[in-house]
Amino acid sequence: MGRVSNEIEDEVLPSDTSAAQLNDESYEGSTSVVLKKGPWTSTEDDILVDYVNKHGEGNWNAVQKHTGLLRCGKSCRLRWANHLRPNLKKGAFTAEEERFIAELHAKMGNKWARMAAHLPGRTDNEIKNYWNTRIKRRQRAGLPLYPPEMCLQDFQENQRNQSNGGLNGGNKMHLDLLQKNSYGIHGAIFDSTKDNQGILPYAPKFSDVSVCGNMLKGLDSSSQYCSVMPPASPKNKRLRESTIPTFHGSNDTKKNGLYPLCKNRDNNYDKISQSFGMQALLDPGPSLHNSMCYSHSPSNGNPSTSKPTFEAVKLELPSLQYPELHLGRWGTSPPPPLLESVDDFFQSHTPISTLESDCSSPQNSGLLDALLYQAKTLSSSRNHCSDKSSNSSTATPGDRGDNSALNVYETEWEDYADPVSPFGATSILNECPDLRGSENSLDEQLSLQTFTGNIPKLEFVDKVWTPDNENQTLSFLNINRPDLLFASDWNDLGFGHGKNQAITTDTTTTLLGEDFAADHKHMTSGTSQSSQVWGFGSCATAANNMHALCHLSDLG
DNA sequence: AAGAGACTCAACCGCTGATTC
DNA sequence: AGAATCAGCGGTTGAGTCTCT
Structure with a gap:
């Protein structure tokens, strides 16, 4: 111009x-x-x-x-x-392209050329300009750079990694990067927390739990952006003494698939809580540290003393910023319940992702437990008979083995799948038509998704984006929504239609409150396709849900 | 209407890895 | 093997445009 x-x-x-x-x-x-x-x-x-x-x-x-x-x-x-050069596509990015870029960036970081390779007609410069603009815009708005769902996904991967034996090579790399990047991250994370301290009753008080790699990275090289976009307003200055622990993913995901939130029964909620900044309040123990990186000097020995690393490091990798995303909603949530009860909840239930094959009986009493158990049982029996729908989002690693396309992409993934990338090449083919056809900008949609439970699903990144495959690429993964037990998945289980759904919705409203129920209702209003999958509408929502479930569990 | 600030985007710069000599 | 060259990438800059007050 x-x-x-x-x-x-x-x-x-x-x-x-x-x-x-x-x-x-x-x-x-x-x-x-x-x-x-x-x-x-x-x-x-x-x-x-x-x-x-x-x-x-x-x-x-x-x-x-x-x-x-x-x-x-x-x-x-x-x-x-x-x-x-010919075939250049000029003009503004479409909403679909924007979403795809977000996904790509989440996986690749500032690899503009690589990203451009997946967007025919688009140049790296174009994408870079767009992204930087987006960062600025969201930073000003105090919005997260990525949709919260991506954070969850990363968390899930992290969960798997932990359950698979702790730090692997990728995580190790994570640590290195983290230490280098801790300064910027610190600021970023902290910003998000302080900003919400007023409304977030369980705002993390732990300190020095620095966000790990992928969450932190990707923002830009000069660390001028943080994983959680702090509002630019001066009045939103934030503390710098605490951080929100977050999770990091690894490339394991591309091998293991998705949905591990509940897969590992070991303190899942603990870990979720960690991710949401709750864990440290309750459990400063080492378990937390498996997945958390500390920015303070190891020799310091004082976890409360944050010692940001001032080494100037270019951050390239993606930054997942979920904690702040919906703190407004968090703010509307009741004070956190006993997290132990949430742990119990998860521990007492078969991971959602394994419902198909594992129907454990509830170890906890409680209405929701019972409901969940019933749902699981039915789901198990039903799924065994129905041979899993083709677009099941709950593909197991074994399932993946049957997916040649997946394997193809998986192989290519190796080329660039950053071990510290927040997202592995998880690939669950689920369409979420809810977003299709939307003309909203990505930012708008992401906000919307936050409340609708739609989770942008990271597809095979190494495919070229086209409008035709966009629906696959932007599939949605709803694997970790306990609340959806009352809704969409009940549909899937044969519960959700008509009267039954109304019942469950009402139950939700009654038990969880209007706010939660409204969310739930909204989420369940999607198509049957989207209802076949589980997921967090947002991390905050998820937390709310878990809190609610925890309450219920305790009440029960 | 005017000014300020934000936004957009083309282009440059510096660096790095690959290739060639 | 080492230097020179090339191609490409990512970060940054700066000027025109837009939007808001």
């Missing part, structure tokens, strides 16, 4: 640059050739296009020699790649 001024003065391309031009500061180069800088003119474009048409791409330094174009090879390549 802009820079039209050059258009006039350069209408004639100076293959025979005058001496006057040599002194022009817009020209630079060696003693022999003075290369022009600044905006390209249409004439230059024509020359370049003509050259590329004749000689093909590459050998950019030869352009100047052969055409007299006073541009360096770099500039030519850039011009061609970003503006002149």
Whole structure:
């Protein structure tokens, strides 16, 4: 845009640059050739296009020699790649593209070129500009950079990693990165917490639990952005003494699939709580630390003393910022229940993801427990008979083995799946038509999703995005929604339609309150397809749900 | 209407890895 | 093996445009 001024003065391309031009500061180069800088003119474009048409791409330094174009090879390549090459898609990103970019960024970080490779017609520069703009915008708005669902996914991966034996190589890398990045992260995380202290009764008081890698990264190199976008308003200055622990993923996910939130029965809620900044209040013990990185010096030994690392490190990897996302909702939640009870809840129930094959009996009493157990039982029997729908989001690792497409992508994933990326290449093929056709911007939709329970599902990242496959790419994963036991999944279980659904909804309302029920109701209003999957509408919602369930469990 | 600030985007810069000599 | 060159990537800059007050 802009820079039209050059258009006039350069209408004639100076293959025979005058001496006057040599002194022009817009020209630079060696003693022999003075290369022009600044905006390209249409004439230059024509020359370049003509050259590329004749000689093909590459050998950019030869352009100047052969055409007299006073541009360096770099500039030519850039011009061609970003503006002149055919099939470039100009114009604003569509909502679908925006979502896809978010997903890609979540997985890749600031790998613009890679991202561009998945968006035909889009350039890395374009994507980069878009993303940076988005970051700024969301930062100003105090919004998270990523949809909360992504955070959950990362958390789930982390859960699996922990259950699989602690830190693996990827996690180790995580730690390294984390330590390097702890400063920026600290600020970021803390910002989000303090900002919500007023409304978040269980705002984390733990300190020094630095967010791990993927959550922290991805924002940008200069750490000017944080995983949780703090409102730009000065009045929102925040403390710097605490952080919200978060989880990090690993590439294990791409092997294990998804939905592990409840898969590991070991203190799942503890870990969730950790992720939401609750854990430390209750359990400062080492369990927390399995997945948490500490920014303070190990020699310090004082977990309450945050010692940000000031080493300047470029953060590239994705940053998942969920804690802040819906703190408003958190704020509306009752004070946290006894987390132990939540642990009990999870421990007493077969992980949702394994309902199909494992119907444990409730170990806890309580209405919801009973309901959940009943649902599980029915689900198990039903699923065994129905041979799992093709788009089941609860594919097990074994299922994945049957998915050749998945395997293909999985292989390619290895190339760039960052071990510290928040998301592995989890691939659950579920469509969520709810978002399709929406013309809302991604930001808007993400906000919406927060309350509708739609979880943007990370698909095979290594496929090229097209409108045709977008519905697959943007599948949604709802694997960890205890609240949906009352709704969508009951549909799936044969409970949810008509009267039964009304009953469960009413029950939810009664037991969990209008707010929760409204959420639940909203979420269940989706299509049957979307109701086949489980998920958190938002981390906060999930937390609320768990709190509610915990309450119920205790009440029961 | 005007000014300020935000936004957008093209282009440049520096760095890195691959390739060639 | 090491230097030179090339291609590409990601970060940054800056000017035009837009929006808000």
